[in-house]
Amino acid sequence: MNDIGRDLALICEEAARLVLPLWRSGLAVSHKADDSPVTEADRKGEALILERLAALYPGVPVISEEDASEFGTPEAIGPRFFLVDPVDGTKAFVRGDPNFTVNIALIEDARPVAGAVVAPATAETWFTTVQGATKRTAGEGEQPARARAWPKGGGLALVSHTMNDEAARALAERYGFADRKAMDSSIKFCRIAEGFADIYPRHGPTMEWDIAAGHAVLQAAGGSVLTPEGEPFLYGKAAAGFRNGAFVARGV
Structure with missing residues (x-):
C-alpha cells in the first residue's frame, strides 16, 4: 500500500510544474468565504490532481480544498x-x-497510509515508500528521509508565521524546545x-487536507503526529467538516 506514495509523488510533481510558473507572476488573488486567499494556481493544480487520481484510482473518493470550499464537504465518508491540498501555504x-x-x-481507516508533498519552488519531493520516507530533489536523485533524535540542549520547533511571542513561549515551556523558526505550509512536517x-x-x-500528506511522510520517516494528550491523530472527521483539533508533530 505504501508504494502508492510514489504514484502520488509523480502527480504532485506534475501539479507543481503547472503551479510554479504562476508563482511571483502577479496573478490575481480572490478570497473564499472564510477570507483565506485562493488563486488560479490553487484551481489549476487541483483540477489536474483530481483528473489524475480519477484515472489511477477510480471510485476512491477525494476530499480537496478548493472543491470543499466551493461545494462543501460530505456529511459522511468511507x-x-x-x-488533496493543491497549494498549501497560499x-x-x-x-x-x-x-x-x-x-x-x-x-485508510482514519489513518494516513501513503502521501506525497512537493515544494515547487525548491524542486523537493517527499513521499512514502515500503522502505520508509524518501526525498527526491531535482538534479540530486533520491535519498532516505529520517527524523532525528531530540538534540541535547533542546530541539528546534517550526511554527506558523502568525504565532506571537507569548504563544510561542507557552509552547516552548510545555514541549521543551529551545529554538523556533517560522515557516509556512506542510513543509514543516517534511x-x-x-x-x-x-x-x-x-x-x-487546520483542515485535514492541510496536514495529512505531511503526517504520512513524517510517520514513514520515524516521527509521529499525535494529539497533545498523546492519542492517535485521526482523519475522516466528516461531522466536523474535516476540521482538525490540536496536534503535535515531532521526530524521534
Whole structure:
C-alpha cells in the first residue's frame, strides 16, 4: 500500500510544474468565504490532481480544498479516501515566499497510509515508500528521509508565521524546545522528517487536507503526529467538516 506514495509523488510533481510558473507572476488573488486567499494556481493544480487520481484510482473518493470550499464537504465518508491540498501555504505563495507545497494523502481507516508533498519552488519531493520516507530533489536523485533524535540542549520547533511571542513561549515551556523558526505550509512536517527540525506543535485551526500528506511522510520517516494528550491523530472527521483539533508533530 505504501508504494502508492510514489504514484502520488509523480502527480504532485506534475501539479507543481503547472503551479510554479504562476508563482511571483502577479496573478490575481480572490478570497473564499472564510477570507483565506485562493488563486488560479490553487484551481489549476487541483483540477489536474483530481483528473489524475480519477484515472489511477477510480471510485476512491477525494476530499480537496478548493472543491470543499466551493461545494462543501460530505456529511459522511468511507474508510478509504484521498485528501488533496493543491497549494498549501497560499499566503506564502502570494507573498512570493518559497514555502508552499502540493499535497496528496491516502487515508485508510482514519489513518494516513501513503502521501506525497512537493515544494515547487525548491524542486523537493517527499513521499512514502515500503522502505520508509524518501526525498527526491531535482538534479540530486533520491535519498532516505529520517527524523532525528531530540538534540541535547533542546530541539528546534517550526511554527506558523502568525504565532506571537507569548504563544510561542507557552509552547516552548510545555514541549521543551529551545529554538523556533517560522515557516509556512506542510513543509514543516517534511523538514522534521528529514532531520532539520524536531517538533511542530499546532494548537490553532487546520483542515485535514492541510496536514495529512505531511503526517504520512513524517510517520514513514520515524516521527509521529499525535494529539497533545498523546492519542492517535485521526482523519475522516466528516461531522466536523474535516476540521482538525490540536496536534503535535515531532521526530524521534
